[in-house]
Amino acid sequence: MSMDEEIGGLFRQEAAELMASLERGLLDLERAPKDRAIIDAVFRxxxxxxGSGAMFGFAALARFVHEFESVFDNLRQGTHGVDQAVIAVALRSCDHIARLIEAPEGAEATSAELLDALRLAASGETPAAPPPGWSLVFRLGRQVLRLGGNPRLLLAELAELGATDIRARLAAIPALDALDAQDCCTGWQASLPANVPQTAIEDIFLFYRDDMQFDLQAAAPTPELSAAAQPPAEVPPLPDPEPEPAVAPPAAVR
Structure with missing residues (x-):
């Protein structure tokens, strides 16, 4: 065993004991969030x-825990009380410390994300609501299946853009005795994230727009509700499709 491996092994052994103590402290703090002695123990x-991570050469670990420690130092000074949001992110950060010890490569992005979440939770501020996305309602032309169109491919392209809540709209499907299996009577609705450009959505339907109903609108946010509690945006109904012109039966041949 090399000297570096031996030193790393000693640090991992010490860190395992400290991590167990840290996790116990966070769980105790969950039950007694105002207990200053527990906050001090977590900070220590x-x-x-x-300090041990920096001494043994675990630089990424030392940087992450330094910021983690700073948040708890602020909590010790009473800048904000410890609540469930702080504990939840702190426990996730505790798991991340274990990852930084065993496999630090590629963990920097997660470190930054967790530290941002920890600072936000400790500040007591409410996270900003995500921007409203897009609400899409469409119905392809009745003849699209006969012309070789495939609605499933369009839905797959929407899904690749991040579409969610894709639903079929069945109100325009006629009664069974009037149904032609080659007619496309189904409409669809979907929600798409705000970072998708409008043109990217419209381009999916580039070859269908001349003979379809298409309604794309920015989804309206609901300020009085949290993002998690917002109901689905109201989706405007599509007009019923134009009826097919009646075709006279062929004249009898004599």
Whole structure:
């Protein structure tokens, strides 16, 4: 065993004990969020993990825990109370410390994400509501199946753009005795994220727009509700398709 491996093994052994103590402290803090002694104990564990990590060459770990420790230092000073949001992110951060010890490569993005979430939770601020996305309602032309069109391919392209809540709209399907299996009577609706350009959505239907009903609108946000509690955006109904012209039966041949 090389010297580096031996040193790394010693640090991992010490870190495992500190991590167990840290996790116990966070769980105790969940039950007693105002207990200053527990907050101080969590801070000391973080401080020791940071110092040992830096000494043994775990630079990414030391950077992450330094910021983690700073958040708890602010909590010690009473800038914001410890609540469930803080505990939840702190426990996730505790798991991330274990990853930084065993496999630090490629973990920087997760470190930044967790630290942002931890600072936000400790600040007591409400996360900004996500921007409204797109609400799409469409019905292809009745003849599209006869012309070789495939609605499933269009739905797959929408899904690749991040479409969610894709639903069929069946109101225009006629009664069974009047139904022609080659007629496309189904409409669809979907929600798409705000970062999808309008042109990217419209381009999917480029070869169908002349003979279809297409309604794309920015979904209206609901300020009085949280993002998690917002109901689906109201989707405007599509007009019923134009009836096919009646075709006179062929004259009898004599």
């Amino acid at each position: 564990d973080l401080h020791t993990i940071k």
